[in-house]
Amino acid sequence: MEQQYATVTLDETMVQDLASRLRGALLRPGDADYEQARQVYNGMINKHPALIARCVDVADVIAAINFARDHQLTLAVRGGGHNGPGLSTCDDGLVIDLSEMKGIRVDPEARTVRVAGGCTWGEVDHATHPFGLATPSGFISTTGVGGLTLGGGIGYLARTFGLTIDNLLGVDIVLADGSFVMASADEHADLFWAVRGGGGNFGVVTSFLFQLHPISTVYGGPMLWPLDQAADVMKFWRDFILNAPEEINGWFGFITVPPAPPFPEQFHLQKMCAIVWCYSGALEQADTLFQPIRAHIPPAVDFAGPIPWPMLQSLFDALYPKGLQWYWKTDFFTDLSDKAIDLHLKYSAQLPTMHSTAHLYPINGAAHRADASDTAFSFRDANFAEVIVGVDPDPANNERMIQWAKDYWMALHPYSSGGGYVNMMMDEGADYVQAAYRDNYARLGEIKATYDPDNLFHVNQNIKPTT
Structure with missing residues (x-):
C-alpha cells in the first residue's frame, strides 16, 4: 500500500x-x-x-x-x-x-573511479584527467553525477563507449528502510538493473563506481553555419553520423550566437545552426577525417580542433550559469525524415530568446550494443535524442518561450519514437514516465515494490510500486 x-x-x-x-x-x-x-x-x-x-x-x-x-x-x-x-x-x-559528499578515488590500473554522490562531472574530470582517463558523461560540467547517471547519461562519448550507465560497475545505495546495500551485476542485480536509467526511484546512491577509458585530448568543438544552410547541413549530419566511425560524435543544434568572444562580432545574436564535435580517435588522423566535413559545406565559424577533454566538457558552462529560467521538452527518434527536418527549420527560426536552443544528440554506435531490456533505459533502438529548451534570465519571457517549446515539440512528436529522455523532461505525469520506459515499466514497478513499497522516493519521474 x-x-x-x-x-x-x-x-x-x-x-x-x-x-x-x-x-x-x-x-x-x-x-x-x-x-x-x-x-x-x-x-x-x-x-x-x-x-x-x-x-x-x-x-x-x-x-x-x-x-x-x-x-x-x-x-x-x-x-x-x-x-x-x-x-x-x-x-x-x-x-x-548530497552536495557536500565529494570524495573521488581513481584506480589507474583497474581504470575505475569511485565517485561520491554529491560530485559534479567537472569534479570527476578534474580527478581523472591527470591519468589520461575519463568516463562518458554529459555536455555541461556543472551537472551532478547522480542525476545524469541514474537517468541514463547521454553525452559526447555515447557513440564511442555507450551511455554513462553502460560504464557503471556498481553503486552504494541507501534504501527506503534505511538499510545500506551495494548493487552490481553480482549483488542485488535487480536493483542494479533498475538504477541504470530508472532515476532516483529506488534509494539514495551515495557512491558510483565507473569504468574509465583512455581519453585525454580529443578533437572537438563547434562549427557554425548560417540558418539558410541549415537544411543541407542537417541532412549531411544525419547521413554522416548514422554511418560514422564510433570514435566520432557530434550533436546538432540551433543557436543564437552569444554577443561575446570567441565568436566573431559579425555573427553576434544571429540565429545559426551548429555541430559540436568530439572525436576521440588518433589525433594525427583527425584532420583527414574532418576534411570532407569541412569541404561539404564550409562552416562560417570553425572552432573544432585539439582540445583537452575537461575543456570540451565545460565549454558551455559560462553560457548557462545557475539561475536561468528553463523549460524542457524531449523525444527520441529512430529516423530523422526530411519532413521532420523541415519542421525543425520552421521552429528554430523562431528561437524566442538568446539562450533558447534545440539539440539532437546521436545515441547510436556503442549505445546500441545493449538491448532494450538490458537496462531500465529502453530506447536502445533510437538514433537521436531531441531536446527543446526555452531558456532566459528574465521570468517575463517564460510564457513565450514555454509556448514555443511546446509548439515545437507537438509538431515533431508524431515523427518520434513515442517517449522522451527522463533527464530532460519536465514533471508531466505518469503517462510520460511510462512512455519513457515502455516495456521496462512493469519490471521497474515490481522492483520498486521490493525496495520502496511505500513510494518514499516519489519526488522524481515517479515509478509507482506494483501492488
Missing part, C-alpha cells in the same frame, strides 16, 4: 533530534545559508523545504531517510541540482542535499 506523504508539523524536539544525528548541517527557513541552499539550477523553480539536510556521509543519509519515513515527510534528493522540473527539492518537506 503506497504511503501518503504530506506537510507535517515539526516540533523543535523532533528537529533537534535529527540535527543531533547528523555530522552535516541541518538548515531551516531563516538560517543564514538556507536561501542559497534551497536554490537549484533552474531559476523557474522556487520551493521552500522545511528542512535541508546537508549530508556529509552515508550515516547522515541514513538518518535523514529514517526521519522522513518515520514522520511521513515528503522527501527530495539533491545531487547537482540540475533537474529541470525541480525534482531535487520540494515544498515543506525534507531535502537530502
Whole structure:
C-alpha cells in the first residue's frame, strides 16, 4: 500500500533530534545559508523545504531517510541540482542535499573511479584527467553525477563507449528502510538493473563506481553555419553520423550566437545552426577525417580542433550559469525524415530568446550494443535524442518561450519514437514516465515494490510500486 506523504508539523524536539544525528548541517527557513541552499539550477523553480539536510556521509543519509519515513515527510534528493522540473527539492518537506559528499578515488590500473554522490562531472574530470582517463558523461560540467547517471547519461562519448550507465560497475545505495546495500551485476542485480536509467526511484546512491577509458585530448568543438544552410547541413549530419566511425560524435543544434568572444562580432545574436564535435580517435588522423566535413559545406565559424577533454566538457558552462529560467521538452527518434527536418527549420527560426536552443544528440554506435531490456533505459533502438529548451534570465519571457517549446515539440512528436529522455523532461505525469520506459515499466514497478513499497522516493519521474 503506497504511503501518503504530506506537510507535517515539526516540533523543535523532533528537529533537534535529527540535527543531533547528523555530522552535516541541518538548515531551516531563516538560517543564514538556507536561501542559497534551497536554490537549484533552474531559476523557474522556487520551493521552500522545511528542512535541508546537508549530508556529509552515508550515516547522515541514513538518518535523514529514517526521519522522513518515520514522520511521513515528503522527501527530495539533491545531487547537482540540475533537474529541470525541480525534482531535487520540494515544498515543506525534507531535502537530502548530497552536495557536500565529494570524495573521488581513481584506480589507474583497474581504470575505475569511485565517485561520491554529491560530485559534479567537472569534479570527476578534474580527478581523472591527470591519468589520461575519463568516463562518458554529459555536455555541461556543472551537472551532478547522480542525476545524469541514474537517468541514463547521454553525452559526447555515447557513440564511442555507450551511455554513462553502460560504464557503471556498481553503486552504494541507501534504501527506503534505511538499510545500506551495494548493487552490481553480482549483488542485488535487480536493483542494479533498475538504477541504470530508472532515476532516483529506488534509494539514495551515495557512491558510483565507473569504468574509465583512455581519453585525454580529443578533437572537438563547434562549427557554425548560417540558418539558410541549415537544411543541407542537417541532412549531411544525419547521413554522416548514422554511418560514422564510433570514435566520432557530434550533436546538432540551433543557436543564437552569444554577443561575446570567441565568436566573431559579425555573427553576434544571429540565429545559426551548429555541430559540436568530439572525436576521440588518433589525433594525427583527425584532420583527414574532418576534411570532407569541412569541404561539404564550409562552416562560417570553425572552432573544432585539439582540445583537452575537461575543456570540451565545460565549454558551455559560462553560457548557462545557475539561475536561468528553463523549460524542457524531449523525444527520441529512430529516423530523422526530411519532413521532420523541415519542421525543425520552421521552429528554430523562431528561437524566442538568446539562450533558447534545440539539440539532437546521436545515441547510436556503442549505445546500441545493449538491448532494450538490458537496462531500465529502453530506447536502445533510437538514433537521436531531441531536446527543446526555452531558456532566459528574465521570468517575463517564460510564457513565450514555454509556448514555443511546446509548439515545437507537438509538431515533431508524431515523427518520434513515442517517449522522451527522463533527464530532460519536465514533471508531466505518469503517462510520460511510462512512455519513457515502455516495456521496462512493469519490471521497474515490481522492483520498486521490493525496495520502496511505500513510494518514499516519489519526488522524481515517479515509478509507482506494483501492488
